Amino acid sequence: MFASIVIENKSKYTDTFYTYETGELFVNPGDKVRVPFGKKEVYGYVFDVTDEKPDEEFEIKTILEVDEENSLNPEIVKTAAWMKSRYAIKYYDALKLFIPKGKAAKPGKEKEPYKDLISRYSKPEHFTSEQENAISVISESIEKNTNDIFLLHGVTSSGKTEVYMESISKALEMGKTAIMLVPEISLTTQVIERFAGRFGKENIAVLHSKLTERERFDEWMRLKTGKAKIAIGARIAVFSPLENIGVIIMDEEHEATYKADMSPKFDTLDVAVKRLKTYNGVLVLGSATPSVTSYERAKEGIYRLICLKERYNKTPLPMIHIVDMREELRNGNASILSEKLNRYICSALDSKKQVILLQNRRGYSNFVSCRECGYVMKCPECGISLTYHKKEDKMICHYCGKKYDVPKVCPDCKSKKIKLVGFGTEQVEEVISSAFPNAVVDRLDLDTVTKRSELDSILKRFEDKKTDILVGTQLVAKGLDFDNVAVVGVLLADTTLNLPDYRSQERTFQLVTQVSGRAGRGDEQGNVVVQTYEPENFTFKACMNHDYEMFYNDEIKIREFMNYPPFGDIIMVNFTSNDEELCDATSDRFTKYMKNCLKTQDKGLEKGVMNPKVAFNFKGQDSFRTYVLIKCPKGERNRYVYYIDNFQSLLFNERLKVNVVCDVNPYSIV
């Protein structure tokens, strides 16, 4: 017998299959083996076993030993091989995601993460009929191994978690395993509390990047040996060493955190779908505000849509008010607080209720807007907001790179009040404090709050009602439930609405819906005030009506017209190096190469390859970065990635010191 093996390596050059003879050993795909390699011995993983001898003329060596304890299963190597072609990454980089770095703790010294956690779970007396229906449909699918994907579209407090738990329970009943994914590590605690109460602590394992190497290894081993049947965690938990997975659940499926931002840049949803194919398992995507891509798939019948419209506790949804900041300006109010928001805050404070103010970060991009009419400069080709670059004093499209002069007067209404939008972050707390001198104001954002304990104490103070007004970034939109919040204010929704990203509208809808969930948790209806210079944007109308469908119907038309997902992909190819010239030259060369590859098809696809752009490299060690953006039509992704992978090999053969990283539908282009 002959085995195709990928060795533990660091080089792109050796990231390929090597054929070994199995000898006397009984070898399966997924097995970790020790093999002779060159003058040394290395470890590798078996990807395939056949009895056909390869044609090529090279000496075939024999596998020395199988490391049973650290071996993986056949599905894992299959998924890793698929990831290589989908993300243009190395076999071994894909494989590494499935293998914990650490070593086992010494016997008796195992440390249990979340040891002091209290299990909190009380099964509700009854499920709503919508919940009953969802549970029975999903359970049937798990039972019959139909490999379905469900999109569970449920408003906040509609009891999605109960549906998740019942689905997992069904999988366990069938002798299968389950993975529960949450978007952020901070959210795992609440989930574990409930799951531990429902399924017993011994049956669950936690996997996320904040565990120590040793803890992670031990949890991983508990899953691999079948001691734990349910994996809970952030996106890396999708790589749990489980077999026979009955169901994977992705809570808040629209969240950006499901897409890895560091290399290898995998997409959690893709990986989940791929893994479940082998086991005919079921995927449940839950969200109150599904991603437009997922919803389209549900509409197309690729996913099965389940709606939960009824709120479990029947609390009325908050009232959403859209405030026109142009009007405020015309009425002589130039402050960051509209008259309406001011009024709501005052009355909330009077009745000892609390207030949350969301100040969405300006981030790295600045845009120009007319305060008279709300006009925002957008790229006519790409349809995204232009970003102001101070250095060049130009408006630049972050997709195609076209540059435009900064307008002196508004092209629409000829007003001179067209200028940069955004206010200094520090300013906000100051303004709020002086506007409400008798209120206790606290501030929550990740820039100023560095320590975990600091963050917790700010939240604790708010929970204990010691704080009247909490000002913060996106952080306040998520996290804990507070029952005394009467008013939520979004100070300037335009900052999210005009991010240079095709998803900016989707993200705004999600953000407003999410913060709305913070208002009026008790029996009283809460109020949400959203301030904007562009109140006529369809996104806000949909927010006001709590109508996702309405938002979707408008947004999907734009996506189709612009060929953005789900109708096409945007592929960003990054080049980093310590050699500036090499970086530039390589991205130029890549552009020509890619255009050349596509030209032969004679469909004009090469027009989708944008010219290279220079950018700063924040994260990597290399000092220079350039990138090339490619607009890729629907169904062509695999071919495009294949070309990119080939180009990478080309560079490697020449031993050029330049890194190439590919990112499909990146969340930010800076």
Add this chain to the structure above:
DNA sequence: AGCACGCCGACT
């Protein structure tokens, strides 16, 4: 990536 091989200049 590593490591060996090999071809060239500089030195005890």
Add this chain to the structure above:
DNA sequence: GTCGGCGTGCTC
């Protein structure tokens, strides 16, 4: 002679 610099090629 021979030591070591690094350009090149290979690992089943």
